[in-house]
Amino acid sequence: MNARLPVISMVIPFYNEAGNVDVLYRRLATVLDATHCAWEIVCVNDGSGDGTLEKLLALRHRDPRVRVLDLSRNFGKEAALTAGLDHARGSAVIPFDADLQDPPELIPELLAKWREGADIVNAVRSSRAGESWLKRATAHGFYRVINRLTPVDIPADTGDFRLISRPALEAIRRLPERRRFMKGIFAWVGFRTAEVYYQREPRHAGKSKFNWWRLWNFALEGITSFSQVPLQMASWLGLLVSLLSLLYAVSLVVATLLYGNPVKGYPSMMAAILFLGGVQLMALGVIGEYVGRIYEESKHRPIYIIRELDDPGAGAGAALPTGSETDAPPSG
Numbered sequence: 401m402n403a404r405l406p407v408i409s410m411v412i413p414f415y416n417e418a419g420n421v422d423v424l425y426r427r428l429a430t431v432l433d434a435t436h437c438a439w440e441i442v443c444v445n446d447g448s449g450d451g452t453l454e455k456l457l458a459l460r461h462r463d464p465r466v467r468v469l470d471l472s473r474n475f476g477k478e479a480a481l482t483a484g485l486d487h488a489r490g491s492a493v494i495p496f497d498a499d500l501q502d503p504p505e506l507i508p509e510l511l512a513k514w515r516e517g518a519d520i521v522n523a524v525r526s527s528r529a530g531e532s533w534l535k536r537a538t539a540h541g542f543y544r545v546i547n548r549l550t551p552v553d554i555p556a557d558t559g560d561f562r563l564i565s566r567p568a569l570e571a572i573r574r575l576p577e578r579r580r581f582m583k584g585i586f587a588w589v590g591f592r593t594a595e596v597y598y599q600r601e602p603r604h605a606g607k608s609k610f611n612w613w614r615l616w617n618f619a620l621e622g623i624t625s626f627s628q629v630p631l632q633m634a635s636w637l638g639l640l641v642s643l644l645s646l647l648y649a650v651s652l653v654v655a656t657l658l659y660g661n662p663v664k665g666y667p668s669m670m671a672a673i674l675f676l677g678g679v680q681l682m683a684l685g686v687i688g689e690y691v692g693r694i695y696e697e698s699k700h701r702p703i704y705i706i707r708e709l710d711d712p713g714a715g716a717g718a719a720l721p722t723g724s725e726t727d728a729p730p731s732g
Contacts, residue, residue: 417499
């Protein structure tokens with residue numbers, strides 16, 4: 401293995417996680433040192449405003465294995481994760497959340513599966529401590545719904561915490577979309593996959609940045625990024641309404657022939673108009689979601705912009721850097 405390149409790259413987006421930086425580093429360093437592999441931690445500051453960047457830079461100056469990417473503003477977790485993956489140099493890359501809900505102590509199990517031949521090793525949550533029953537229920541339902549709507553099998557109860565081999569990562573980096581649903585992208589590329597199971601812990605410090613509105617948009621992003629079923633459902637709904645309208649029209653003709661043509665009431669007419677108008681607006685809304693995403697993609701804006709890359713071993717940061725060649729996984 402080239403001594404200049406790490407075997408393990410941890411990729412961690414940070415957004416207002418100052419309270420987690422030090423304890424996260426201590427736990428990660430303890431686990432990674434025990435693997436006896438060269439490693440790095442790629443920290444992506446996603447526009448934090450609470451002192452997270454200062455703590456990351458202080459950590460970088462204490463340990464050169466820590467690399468800090470400071471984005472020019474808050475681009476969102478998916479973009480920050482993409483930035484970290486673009487700059488990771490390891491043969492095995494592990495995305496990780498800064499809130500310490502996922503245990504770093506699981507990393508040796510991920511590495512063991514990788515050395516057995518898996519290209520992607522998913523960390524699957526067998527329990528979700530510290531989360532409300534409503535959030536657990538909606539998360540459970542989301543994975544089941546999206547797997548029924550999409551041709552891609554997205555692993556249920558699996559977050560960003562997983563191991564990705566260099567060949568799989570290079571395939572992921574070839575996907576150019578700006579509106580990114582990383583869980584779907586990880587699954588779409590395929591490769592040999594394995595799983596390890598763990599119990600998710602409560603967040604160590606701070607509060608989750610995902611409120612219900614952001615979670616709804618996240619779910620909508622996932623469905624529209626990997627499925628055309630909502631468009632098909634709008635078409636089928638339009639067909640169903642048309643058939644019902646035709647049947648109603650036939651019934652009116654028959655009733656007129658049999659019983660004459662008394663004047664019908666105003667409420668029934670308004671109900672029909674409002675129902676048809678609602679169906680049309682709903683169909684237009686579904687179409688609009690897809691057209692909006694086409695519009696975003698057509699502008700070809702960068703996924704993220706790096707304000708500063710605190711890494712003496714690298715040049716100036718770019719939005720879409722080229723990959724680094726690494727050796728094959730080390731033998732067990």
